[in-house]
Amino acid sequence: MADNNNNDINQTEEQLVFNVGDSVTGYTIIEKIDEGGYGQVFKVSKDDKIFAMKIESNSQEGGSAIKLEIEVLKDLRAKKMPNFPLVVRAGRKIKYHFLIMELLGENLRTLKFRSSNPDCLSVGTWTRLGIQCLYTIKLMHDCGYLHRDIKPSNFALGPSDDLLKKRLIYLFDFGLARKFVVKARDERAAAMTMTTVTQQSVMGTVEEKLENIKSSDYRWRLARRRTDFRGTQMYASPNAHDLKELGRADDVWSLMFMLAEFIAPLPWANEDKELANVKKSSKLSEMFKSEAFDKLEENLKSCDYYTPPDYEIAYNLMKSLLEKSGTNWNDPYDWEMKDQPEIEYRKWKDEKTSKNVVYVWENPKEFFKLDIWLNVPKPGSVKQKLKKNASVEQISGQQTSEGRKKNEENLEATKTIGEEGKSVEGKKKSALSKRKTPSIVMDFDDNATNCTTTMCAGPATVLPTAPLRPIAPSPRRKGKTSRKKKESSVRNKLKNLIRKK
Numbered sequence: 001m002a003d004n005n006n007n008d009i010n011q012t013e014e015q016l017v018f019n020v021g022d023s024v025t026g027y028t029i030i031e032k033i034d035e036g037g038y039g040q041v042f043k044v045s046k047d048d049k050i051f052a053m054k055i056e057s058n059s060q061e062g063g064s065a066i067k068l069e070i071e072v073l074k075d076l077r078a079k080k081m082p083n084f085p086l087v088v089r090a091g092r093k094i095k096y097h098f099l100i101m102e103l104l105g106e107n108l109r110t111l112k113f114r115s116s117n118p119d120c121l122s123v124g125t126w127t128r129l130g131i132q133c134l135y136t137i138k139l140m141h142d143c144g145y146l147h148r149d150i151k152p153s154n155f156a157l158g159p160s161d162d163l164l165k166k167r168l169i170y171l172f173d174f175g176l177a178r179k180f181v182v183k184a185r186d187e188r189a190a191a192m193t194m195t196t197v198t199q200q201s202v203m204g205t206v207e208e209k210l211e212n213i214k215s216s217d218y219r220w221r222l223a224r225r226r227t228d229f230r231g232t233q234m235y236a237s238p239n240a241h242d243l244k245e246l247g248r249a250d251d252v253w254s255l256m257f258m259l260a261e262f263i264a265p266l267p268w269a270n271e272d273k274e275l276a277n278v279k280k281s282s283k284l285s286e287m288f289k290s291e292a293f294d295k296l297e298e299n300l301k302s303c304d305y306y307t308p309p310d311y312e313i314a315y316n317l318m319k320s321l322l323e324k325s326g327t328n329w330n331d332p333y334d335w336e337m338k339d340q341p342e343i344e345y346r347k348w349k350d351e352k353t354s355k356n357v358v359y360v361w362e363n364p365k366e367f368f369k370l371d372i373w374l375n376v377p378k379p380g381s382v383k384q385k386l387k388k389n390a391s392v393e394q395i396s397g398q399q400t401s402e403g404r405k406k407n408e409e410n411l412e413a414t415k416t417i418g419e420e421g422k423s424v425e426g427k428k429k430s431a432l433s434k435r436k437t438p439s440i441v442m443d444f445d446d447n448a449t450n451c452t453t454t455m456c457a458g459p460a461t462v463l464p465t466a467p468l469r470p471i472a473p474s475p476r477r478k479g480k481t482s483r484k485k486k487e488s489s490v491r492n493k494l495k496n497l498i499r500k501k
């Protein structure tokens with residue numbers, strides 16, 4: 001069906017209906033990949049190229065979580081992080097939000113079922129998946145985000161048209177993500193630092209990219225004493241059931257549950273009311289049938305919102321099991337082994353060996369040791385309090401960092417208790433979704449960190465503010481001199497305070 005500016009393609013108030021052949025903002029629907037309670041994912045095409053398109057209705061309670069997803073993906077992309085899908089286009093129509101991104105391969109849930117023994121993946125397969133997933137989760141943490149919905153259906157293989165990416169594991173679905181650190185300094189200065197990073201690459205210099213993230217520009221977002229449940233019942237960490245503010249350790253905890261399920265059903269798989277209790281009394285060492293996992297469990301239990309998990313313990317556990325299994329990084333995965341390795345796998349192996357490619361997770365060196373946020377002062381310390389004041393003071397343009405924080409809060413999806421295996425999200429009404437706004441589309445050009453914004457016709461009244469726009473204070477509203485003055489006044493305050501101490 002032809003695209004029109006009202007986009008009322010067979011849409012009722014409650015449900016959006018898209019059919020094969022329909023066109024959304026110039027992209028033609030080829031097939032439906034997935035449909036959940038809140039969104040639909042399609043394979044779409046434009047100019048002979050194929051993409052994935054995620055659509056979420058604006059009329060569901062709390063509006064669409066894609067707004068948050070776009071924001072996170074945009075930021076990960078600006079930092080040139082590998083292992084997350086590239087965004088091609090994103091925006092809002094009257095009844096829905098859409099996100100067009102690179103088309104990934106099958107998700108891990110599907111691949112498990114396609115494996116030779118879906119009930120128990122081989123050690124060589126689950127440990128290699130685990131190490132890559134851990135790597136991707138840590139990359140996200142090192143960019144300042146928690147995922148909070150780690151599960152097999154939120155990881156997928158890379159784009160199938162790229163030989164060296166098609167067997168990599170990508171992480172997506174950032175509808176429940178949360179920033180745990182926020183910029184305390186002028187956004188523009190940091191954005192300029194970002195532009196120095198090298199071209200997006202799946203191998204090699206991830207350290208280079210991380211070096212460009214200056215933790216001194218950031219401050220912690222305070223942990224709330226109590227939150228709503230976030231995540232998916234089956235994989236949520238014990239802390240999520242206790243309604244605690246989730247931290248980086250909780251993502252790793254969910255990952256361990258996800259991997260344990262690759263070997264055997266989780267002890268709480270058939271539980272309903274007792275699910276949380278059974279989960280809390282189950283031990284990782286029993287699930288993985290190895291006492292070595294006690295150390296990891298101990299570490300995860302000791303972490304709070306501000307403390308990172310010991311990623312290295314998790315990595316070393318998987319690495320040693322992988323080595324013991326005698327499996328090589330270049331060997332086929334369980335789903336690639338039928339009678340003999342699949343032809344696509346063999347092409348990949350030839351390419352990888354001929355180009356001598358070693359991915360970061362095959363030899364991570366210091367990566368899992370590095371805690372990029374170590375020097376960000378914990379709340380409560382003098383420095384942190386000053387930094388907090390400074391951030392409000394420094395950005396006196398139209399949008400203060402507090403204003404941005406509010407936007408983030410508004411964007412954050414809250415979640416009521418979800419069904420088993422499915423993240424069922426009730427999302428907060430964002431300031432944005434409440435407003436009557438024109439349709440807005442963002443185009444992401446291929447190698448830029450910024451995006452261009454174009455307006456589509458629609459019954460518009462108010463222009464949207466952040467987060468659909470790049471979030472930098474307007475240079476026109478904020479002269480260099482006044483900002484410098486304020487920065488120096490903050491510096492003086494800091495000096496005085498440190499002296500007094």
Ligand SMILES: Nc1ncnc2c1ncn2[C@@H]1O[C@H](COP(=O)(O)OP(=O)(O)O)[C@@H](O)[C@H]1O
Binds near residue numbers: 033105172173175
């Ligand atoms: N970029 C993509 N390419 C291919 N498939 C995708 C892509 N994004 C999502 N999917 C598929 O759609 C499913 C649902 O997408 P997801 O973003 O997880 O939405 P939901 O919020 O409904 O869980 C995923 O499990 C995956 O199989």
Ligand SMILES: [Mg+2]
Binds near residue numbers: 153
């Ligand atoms: Mg999902």
